[in-house]
Amino acid sequence: xxxxxxxxxxxxxxxxxxxxxxxxxxxxxxxxxxxxxxxxxxxxxxxxxxxxxxxxxxxxxxxxxxxxxxxxxxxxxxxxxxxxxxxxxxxxxxxxxxxxxxxxxxxxxxxxxxxxxxxxxxxxxxxxxxxxxxxxxxxxxxxxxxxxxxxxxxxxxxxxxxxxxxxxxxxxxxxxxxxxxxxxxxxxxxxxxxxxxxxxxxxxxxxxxxxxxxxxxxxxxxxxxxxxxxxxxxxxxxxxxxxxxxxxxxxxxxxxxxxxxxxxxxxxxxxxxxxxxxxxxxxxxxxxxxxxxxxxxxxxxxxxxxxxxxxxxxxxxxxxxxxxxxxxxxxxxxxxxxxxxxxxxxxxxxxxxxxxxxxxxxxxxxxxxxxxxxxxxxxxxxxxxxxxxxxxxxxxxxxxxxxxxxxxxxxxxxxxxxxxxxxxxxxxxxxxxxxxxxxxxxxxxxxxxxxxxxxxxxxxxx
Amino acid sequence: xxxxxxxxxxxxxxxxxxxxxxxxxxxxxxxxxxxxxxxxxxxxxxxxxxxxxxxxxxxxxxxxxxxxxxxxxxxxxxxxxxxxxxxxxxxxxxxxxxxxxxxxxxxxxxxxxxxxxxxxxxxxxxxxxxxxxxxxxxxxxxxxxxxxxxxxxxxxxxxxxxxxxxxxxxxxxxxxxxxxxxxxxxxxxxxxxxxxxxxxxxxxxxxxxxxxxxxxxxxxxxxxxxxxxxxxxxxxxxxxxxxxxxxxxxxxxxxxxxxxxxxxxxxxxxxxxxxxxxxxx
Numbered sequence: 253x254x255x256x257x258x259x260x261x262x263x264x265x266x267x268x269x270x271x272x273x274x275x276x277x278x279x280x281x282x283x284x285x286x287x288x289x290x291x292x293x294x295x296x297x298x299x300x301x302x303x304x305x306x307x308x309x310x311x312x313x314x315x316x317x318x319x320x321x322x323x324x325x326x327x328x329x330x331x332x333x334x335x336x337x338x339x340x341x342x343x344x345x346x347x348x349x350x351x352x353x354x355x356x357x358x359x360x361x362x363x364x365x366x367x368x369x370x371x372x373x374x375x376x377x378x379x380x381x382x383x384x385x386x387x388x389x390x391x392x393x394x395x396x397x398x399x400x401x402x403x404x405x406x407x408x409x410x411x412x413x414x415x416x417x418x419x420x421x422x423x424x425x426x427x428x429x430x431x432x433x434x435x436x437x438x439x440x441x442x443x444x445x446x447x448x449x450x451x452x453x454x455x456x457x458x459x460x461x462x463x464x465x466x467x468x469x470x471x472x473x474x475x476x477x478x479x480x481x482x483x484x485x486x487x488x489x490x491x492x493x494x495x496x497x498x499x500x501x502x503x504x505x506x507x508x509x510x511x512x513x514x515x516x517x518x519x520x521x522x523x524x525x526x527x528x529x530x531x532x533x534x535x536x537x538x539x540x541x542x543x544x545x546x547x548x549x550x551x552x553x554x555x556x557x558x559x560x561x562x563x564x565x566x567x568x569x570x571x572x573x574x575x576x577x578x579x580x581x582x583x584x585x586x587x588x589x590x591x592x593x594x595x596x597x598x599x600x601x602x603x604x605x606x607x608x609x610x611x612x613x614x615x616x617x618x619x620x621x622x623x624x625x626x627x628x629x630x631x632x633x634x635x636x637x638x639x640x641x642x643x644x645x646x647x648x649x650x651x652x653x654x655x656x657x658x659x660x661x662x663x664x665x666x667x668x669x670x671x672x673x674x675x676x677x678x679x680x681x682x683x684x685x686x687x688x689x690x691x692x693x694x695x696x697x698x699x700x701x702x703x704x705x706x707x708x709x710x711x712x713x714x
Numbered sequence: 715x716x717x718x719x720x721x722x723x724x725x726x727x728x729x730x731x732x733x734x735x736x737x738x739x740x741x742x743x744x745x746x747x748x749x750x751x752x753x754x755x756x757x758x759x760x761x762x763x764x765x766x767x768x769x770x771x772x773x774x775x776x777x778x779x780x781x782x783x784x785x786x787x788x789x790x791x792x793x794x795x796x797x798x799x800x801x802x803x804x805x806x807x808x809x810x811x812x813x814x815x816x817x818x819x820x821x822x823x824x825x826x827x828x829x830x831x832x833x834x835x836x837x838x839x840x841x842x843x844x845x846x847x848x849x850x851x852x853x854x855x856x857x858x859x860x861x862x863x864x865x866x867x868x869x870x871x872x873x874x875x876x877x878x879x880x881x882x883x884x885x886x887x888x889x890x891x892x893x894x895x896x897x898x899x900x901x902x903x904x905x906x907x908x909x910x911x912x913x914x915x916x917x918x919x920x921x922x923x924x925x926x927x928x929x930x931x932x933x934x935x936x937x938x939x940x941x942x943x944x945x946x947x948x949x950x951x952x953x954x955x956x957x958x959x960x961x962x963x964x965x966x967x968x969x970x971x972x973x974x975x976x977x978x979x980x981x982x983x984x985x986x987x988x989x990x991x992x993x994x995x
Contacts, residue, residue: 329954354785356950359934366935370845372852531956533755560956 319607320600322349325377326364328357330555331429331589334622335379338612341621346611348604350377367594368393374594376605380426382588385417386670389425395593398424400606406614413666414631418590425592427609428631430622432550432587433660434486435570437557440649442470442542442567450571456515459574463524466545471526473546474538475516478529480684481677482586485667486548487512490573490584492665495676501714504676505702511576513687513694520688527688536560548573550586551657555627558647565647572660583663588631629657636661672709679704744970751776751967755960773964780961783951785939788965791947794860796972798943799926802864806922807915809869814877815907819889829878835871841931848935862936863929863943870925873918880914881907916983923976944969 327335332354339350353375355363361384367374369391380388388394401407401424407415414428436450436459443450448462463472475483488495493508503509519525526544528535538544540561547553558565572582591613593605612618619630620640630636641654679701687697706713750758752769754776780788816822817829847866848857856862889902897905908915930945937946948965951958 331954353939355939356785356952357954358952359946359949362931363934366844366848366931370848370852372849373857532959533956536956537756556956 317603318600319348319604320376320598321347321604322351323376323597323601323604323608324351324353325379325591325605325608326353326355326360326375327379328355328360330552330626330628331379334626334628335612337621337625338608338618341618342608342611346607348608350608364594365391368596371596374596376593376597376601377609378592378594379429380590380592382414382417382590383669383673385426385590386420386673388592389418389420390671393595394425395595395597395602396423396425397427397593397606398422401427404610404614406610409614409632409634411631411633411661411664413585413664414588414590416666417669426590427606427613429589429591429613430552430587430628431631431661431664432552432585432629433657433664434490434548434550434573434584434586435653435657435660436473436546436548436573437553437568437570438546439539439542439564439567440569442466442545446470448545450569453571453574454578455580456519456574456576460519460522460524463519463545464522466524468523469543471538471544472524473519473526473548474528474530474535474544475520475525475688476530476535477527477685477688479681480516480688481680482530483516483548484509484512484680484684486573486584486586487515489665489667490581491576492581494668495673496668496670496711497714499712500670501712502702502706502709503714504680504705505698506714509698510694513684513698515576516684517687517694540564542567550588551629551653552587552627554645554647554653558627566649568648569651570648570653570656572656581663581665583660583665585664585667623654629661633662672705672711675705675708676701747963747970748967751960751963753960755958758959758963772960776960776964777968779958780951780964783961786942786947786950787940788947788968790940791942791944792969792972794941795927795943795969798860798863799923799972801860802868802926803919803922805864805868806870806873807919810873810877810918810922811881811908811911811915812903813869813874814879814881815903817874817878818881819884819886819902819907832871832874836875840929844931844935847932851936857936858938858941860941863926863933866932867925870922873922876918876921877911877914880911884910912983916980920977920980924973927973 325335332352335350335352339352343349360379364374364378365388368388371393374393398419410428411431414431415424418424418426418428438450442448446466448465450459450462453459453462460472466472488504488509491508491511493503493506493512495502495504497503526538528538528544536557539547539557540563547557554568554570557568573584575582591609593602593609597605612622614632616632616634616638619628619632619635620638622628623630623635624640636658641658642652643654644650644652645654683692683697683701683704686692687694692700702713705711749766749769752771752773753766754770754772757766757770757772780786813832817825843866851857851862851866856865884907888906892902892906927943928945929943930949933943934946934949937943942950944965948962948969951962951965
């Protein structure tokens with residue numbers, strides 16, 4: 253090694269040590285009480301900080317009703333865009349400012365959960381899917397807003413099925429936003445071309461029989477291998493099935509679940525299904541070129557299709573999901589979100605947050621705005637009175653699907669989500685994969701899935 | 715004689731076959747990512763029917779789609795990752811080698827308990843540390859700064875352990891003779907220990923760089939948009955309405971490049987036997 257080399261090394265080391273010391277010094281000064289540039293305790297574009305916010309609580313104590321002038325809301329995709337729609341009218345009407353930050357969905361969930369668990373850096377408002385409610389409430393980081401909901405007298409306005417997952421031990425942790433009454437969307441042009449009569453279909457068996465009229469390269473519906481559990485859950489809920497009994501025992505091997513498994517297997521064996529990963533571009537392309545005819549999905553999926561494959565506008569129709577037997581229930585649900593308030597933000601911020609949430613969600617006009625623009629189906633019942641639900645959708649060839657969904661919504665059986673719901677998702681997906689490929693019978697698949705969940709969660713089998 | 719050459723040939727053949735197989739296992743996924751990044755999404759997602767093995771011409775279209783996204787600036791996230799990983803690696807190399815040197819060559823009270831306490835922290839999964847660390851970082855006012863990602867693992871326990879093991883090989887006699895020649899203790903570290911540890915430092919650098927490069931949950935929680943590292947930026951492409959596989963593939967393919975350069979740069983430092991003949995015993 254030459255001398256110059258060695259000197260270079262030494263210099264580099266000295267530089268690095270200096271950098272390290274600077275870093276440590278930075279820690280020193282920073283550790284004084286949150287010197288937060290934005291001053292917002294709700295995570296804004298921000299540096300998070302200010303977990304305690306004792307000063308703000310103090311001012312609240314004296315006045316009792318102060319509201320912070322601005323809050324931050326976290327959301328994803330269409331939901332974030334919808335909150336943006338509300339931002340301006342809210343500012344005009346109530347004077348507060350809401351900053352909406354958009355994230356990838358799983359990023360937002362992980363980030364928000366970590367921040368409510370750590371008690372600092374969370375935004376005042378966040379979007380929460382009902383399916384996550386149990387897990388989020390369990391962190392103890394969400395604010396109980398039942399008092400405010402009661403004071404505002406808005407509880408009865410929402411579809412009753414929405415409240416279950418949002419409530420625990422008498423406390424309510426979220427305000428319902430939208431829901432996803434399920435329909436069987438289908439390509440009407442493809443159905444007509446091959447002589448399918450879907451309008452008179454009432455049961456799954458009739459539906460599959462119609463599908464057999466399609467040529468081999470065209471599927472009646474898709475069973476996504478990455479989301480068997482989603483299909484299973486919709487069909488299971490339609491039967492009024494519950495994944496856990498009242499006492500918390502695992503119940504996914506029940507007679508109802510078995511019926512769903514058999515139905516899915518029958519559809520697959522009849523050769524009328526395809527297996528394309530959902531939410532991929534191939535998935536959208538197959539609906540666009542008509543080689544998959546039907547899409548079993550929540551009402552909001554119309555907005556997604558419009559955005560992704562707008563060219564097919566006018567070729568679609570939607571029907572109620574087929575029943576298991578003639579006259580059986582045809583209502584079920586896929587998806588649905590709510591808004592929550594982080595417990596760590598000051599009372600003033602929380603009050604502003606609730607004021608905004610009430611303005612956005614317990615409000616016919618704003619709900620209709622989000623329904624029209626982004627297809628979010630309101631959970632707020634007064635919105636259904638609007639003739640917006642009777643208007644024909646151009647995408648659905650003039651069909652007034654909104655009215656059909658508004659009829660379904662109140663009949664949706666309620667469903668239980670727990671912190672162990674992700675285990676069910678995993679078990680159903682892995683065991684149904686084996687069932688579809690013929691390695692397990694439907695009976696073995698549901699039994700094995702139930703055992704797996706019981707094993708991993710320490711719950712009893714029902 | 716004849717039999718032994720035949721045996722040798724057979725063994726060599728088996729050896730090469732094994733190495734070839736391992737190479738294939740390692741190269742194929744990377745090759746596939748690169749191919750996939752040049753294809754439109756439906757071309758590489760068509761489940762099982764006909765697998766595309768030759769690159770297509772869709773790379774720039776995919777890249778354009780990736781760059782058009784509002785919520786992720788991918789090129790910037792590469793910059794962020796590179797900066798963070800380089801600063802982290804250099805800082806950590808200094809701290810780990812100093813720590814390793816102390817544990818290998820000095821005697822002090824509670825040396826063993828301290829060392830095993832450091833080693834024990836290796837058993838804590840990162841997921842467990844995320845929340846306490848985030849609290850610490852936010853109380854320091856470092857949220858959303860590069861230091862928030864660099865400092866927590868700067869004195870990497872694995873690095874300290876590896877450097878200690880390696881520095882034990884430095885003969886005490888060598889250090890003694892340097893002391894007699896009037897070298898200070900710090901000079902012993904940077905003029906004798908460090909130069910002889912070049913290849914170990916290079917190996918450790920790769921480990922540290924990869925560790926930082928792959929961190930996901932902690933950067934996600936601590937950093938905000940604009941400061942995202944690559945893994946976090948890629949995960950932004952999993953939307954509620956769609957998973958953008960084509961853009962994910964481009965992002966993954968691009969994120970390999972800096973790693974590749976780091977390996978290329980460090981591999982020439984893997985020289986062994988630098989200590990050979992340094993002392994006569």
